[in-house]
Amino acid sequence: MYKLILKMAWKNSFIRLSRTLLVIIMIAVSMSMMLGIQGIYDGMVNNMVDKNKRSDSGDISIFAKDYRVNRDLIYRVKNAHEIKDEIQKMDGVEAVALRLRAEGLLSTARKSSFALVIGIDLKEEERFGKFSEFLKEGAIDLQKQGAIIGIELAKTLKVRVGSKVIFSTQDGSGEINSIALYIRAIVQTTNIALDNSAIFIDIDQLHKFLGTASTEATQIAVRGDGLYDKLKAKYPNLDVKSFLELQPMIKQMQDLMVIFNSVTFFIVMSVVFVGIFGVMYVSILDRIREFGIMLSVGMHYKYIRLQIFFEALFVGLIGYLSGAVLGAVILIYLKNHGIDLSSFSDALEMWGYESTIHGTIKISYFTTTFASIITASILSILIPLRKIKKLNPIEVIKADK
């Protein structure tokens, strides 16, 4: 019996082929567009989160108390190396990097700009965030007063690889001091703060220049999961901050993206529901005499209900599968090739994005869409089913078409 119902449902689903195809196309097009949009928006934010973690804050950053408020060299972590060794021994720690920062004036012979000098250990940064992947021009090398400059700062000062720059700042003892640096590379971290103002030099050289002890640092960045509470408890006298505490704007961006995607999803699915409902309703009304006859020859209502349920399911499922295939193709393309917006590169770089924006793929895109489309398909038959339930078979058979 069930086999027959399934067979009838399948055939009836395509009895009005154009109508069914229109619904399938509607589901497929709207679903694939929605997946593409979600993928690209999530990709933009994920890319920003990833690059920010790798280039700067990690999953957790530790500072001396008051450093983040005053941004002054006097607030530095004195026993940074010791703390680094302790953290490295903890479970779940992937990498730790020490950094020393000082704000000052970066000048060429023609231009000057506010800048942030950051002392780094290249090997450590490579382990921490694959620093070499940020390279845009030149070679990653900090030897012999070499420096690596952020892309926007390089544009502001009109410097190239090989240019000489002078960095002036107040050193650890309060005296104004200057150092000549040679640009070896230009990097794009897509972290606005770093791209706009950072110049990276070797941490030992910066210690020497600023007159600070080599065991000190202004930031201890940590990569690893589930460490926040442990580190906060272990170092109560230091300022332990999670990535999202340090980047509230990214947190808000993520929240906004979730709200935007949810609202879009809800609106699109509601409209899709209206479309499926219209087709299912008319499809059932068209065959009202047929259902009357089926009831009058003794077929139980539950079998008719099952048949209509399968019809809706087939249409929804085929629409979903077409949309999923089309959506997957779009998402794979966006992930591998991205959207090339290099004609807007100035603006994108200013806003911390790469000129080619890559999408992301999450299984949840497909599962939530599956649940929504199947729900919309099933809900769309509730009203037509009520109509059939109230049918008087004799009256329906007698009625004119």
Added chain:
Amino acid sequence: MFKLALKNTLFYKGRSIATAILTFVSTMLFILFISLQDGSHNSMLENSLKIYTGAIEIYRKDYRDVGGNEYLIEDAKAITDKLAKIDAIEAFSTRYETYGLFSSKEYSAASMVAGIEPNKEKVLSSLGSALKEGRFLDENIGNCIYMGAELVKKLKLGIDDEVAFVGGASDDSFAADIFKLCGVFKTGLFEFDSSASFVSRSYLDELMHAKNKASYITIKLKNINDAEKVNSEIIKILGDKELESLTWKTLMKSMVEAMEIDAIFGYISLSLFLVVIFFVIMIYGFINISSRIKEFGVLRSIGLSKKNIFLLLFYEIFILSTISVILATPIAAYICYYYHINPVVIEGIADMYKDYGVVSDEIPFNFDIFTIFWNVTIVYMLNFLSILYPYLYINSFKPIEATRHV
């Protein structure tokens, strides 16, 4: 034919209501979305233009690309005399900009120092009105400095405190002086507030040997929409190939591009809604047509042409679209107008997005009749497009075949 279409729309209530509601929703969504998008973009641009950047700025060639003292404007007065003759210009002023290190008793910070003409700046920019503490500059205020709030915080200064400055003069010599902090400004533009300070030109010119020199000349127009036209006039009147006159579109290229990208992504999101709604309207139209094949067969058999059938379908969708648009447009336009006058306020948004140049918590809508007109036109066009497939479907039947259709 119109009468018949009207009767059909009243007879097939289900299709008519669904089409009208969906058209109403898409019209509202389209008008409000574009208004919000344009409004927030205009607001960002206007705020940035108000703060410091001019509608037009005149530079000596290569100053922006190469920089340095050899690319300063040497005879600023000769240019300003010419600018005074152009009617469309509301105000103009020369600025001399340099960079240096400021040191308070304990702290140091790098900053841009600009020599400005205070009385002219009151008209040209919002520097004067951004005063937070102390007082704004005047022409003969001497060694007074007007500093951004974030920079003052960094240097831990108070009003009337002294701050030492070391920088380079216009003749490439060292320039050093002690300034007195007279005023603190806060524009909301984080980077600007943390790296800019101003001194009266009459004082800075002496210190920097910059008399009659300028980094550039900034211009405010009576009507910013005339920027391109006035710029051409300026280029003509200056007649100097060593000078370049640039409008805000070039000066703020990154921001203009950023708005364009934001608009592209906005249109992509909006198109998703419109495409889905288009499909549903088409499906309802198609279902309606499918149930009327016999009727169309009869109409064709009694002599109506294909053109008449198209006209009938066209009138039906026209009536439904017009009813929805007439209802939706005034409501949407009123909402746009209301929020154009009383912008939406999202507390903390400026602070959160300070790195992106957002300086205000207010997000105004844009109210522009032309924009509303083209939004409505697109909704109409999409609705008209939705009858094409049903029309082709109905035409695939021969009249006799259609009259027998079950």
